[in-house]
Amino acid sequence: MVTSNSGSTDQWGFEYFFSPPPVKSLAIVGSKTRFPVRRIYCIGINYPRPPHLLEQAPSLQNLTEGQTIIFDKHRDAIVEDGVNIPYPQGTNNLVHEVELVVAIGTKAVDVDEDFALNHVFGYAVGNDLTRKDLLLTAMTSGGAVDVGKAFDGSAPCGPVHPVSRVGHLNEARMWLTVDGYLRQEGDLKDMLKKPPALISELSHLFHLQPGDLIYTGTPGIPGTVNRNQTMVGGIDGLGTLTNKVI
Ligand code: MN
Numbered sequence: 001m002v003t004s005n006s007g008s009t010d011q012w013g014f015e016y017f018f019s020p021p022p023v024k025s026l027a028i029v030g031s032k033t034r035f036p037v038r039r040i041y042c043i044g045i046n047y048p049r050p051p052h053l054l055e056q057a058p059s060l061q062n063l064t065e066g067q068t069i070i071f072d073k074h075r076d077a078i079v080e081d082g083v084n085i086p087y088p089q090g091t092n093n094l095v096h097e098v099e100l101v102v103a104i105g106t107k108a109v110d111v112d113e114d115f116a117l118n119h120v121f122g123y124a125v126g127n128d129l130t131r132k133d134l135l136l137t138a139m140t141s142g143g144a145v146d147v148g149k150a151f152d153g154s155a156p157c158g159p160v161h162p163v164s165r166v167g168h169l170n171e172a173r174m175w176l177t178v179d180g181y182l183r184q185e186g187d188l189k190d191m192l193k194k195p196p197a198l199i200s201e202l203s204h205l206f207h208l209q210p211g212d213l214i215y216t217g218t219p220g221i222p223g224t225v226n227r228n229q230t231m232v233g234g235i236d237g238l239g240t241l242t243n244k245v246i
Pocket of ligand 1: 218
């Protein structure tokens with residue numbers, strides 16, 4: 001008979017062979033309660049890009065006009081503000097991408113753009129960390145992007161600012177520094193598809209639920225980050241997100 005030393009019993013009386021994974025959650029600004037994370041959706045190429053960046057991945061040139069690039073990360077990839085991130089396995093090119101994160105607060109299925117913002121709980125600063133070498137290899141060969149995007153520690157995210165405190169952001173400067181040097185700078189107003197369009201489109205493909213996060217894409221030119229460097233991402237009105245790679 002197989003036995004476990006670390007079994008646990010949940011509220012329903014089920015006993016597990018090992019402890020279930022912990023709930024991943026984010027701080028909520030102005031609240032003692034936490035935002036439990038369910039799913040992480042991410043949007044690619046959502047700001048104007050220099051042509052040479054698109055040339056890195058030939059498959060991107062086959063995108064149809066208006067096509068949305070959607071990929072996922074795992075919720076246990078969340079890293080909170082101030083937490084160090086071990087340099088990921090399997091890469092020699094870790095890249096930062098500062099992004100607006102939309103936090104969903106109510107179920108959204110097949111919603112129109114006009115009503116989409118009603119489903120937003122709040123906003124946060126995120127960093128869509130990328131193993132760029134693995135991503136480009138996958139994209140060049142027509143493979144899935146997961147290996148480049150959905151790895152341990154790949155989803156740093158700051159505290160969630162409720163809409164009740166910050167409203168809906170149409171324009172705001174966003175930026176990221178590495179060891180104090182400015183590496184990325186942009187503005188939310190340049191987003192190609194805004195949160196209402198993204199929420200509506202996602203809601204026609206997936207059942208959005210409270211706890212879902214949407215990383216909405218990064219402006220400018222994402223850059224490399226190495227061991228012992230500290231990234232600080234920020235969006236005016238949403239504070240900053242600091243993580244050191246160790
Ligand atoms: Mn991104």
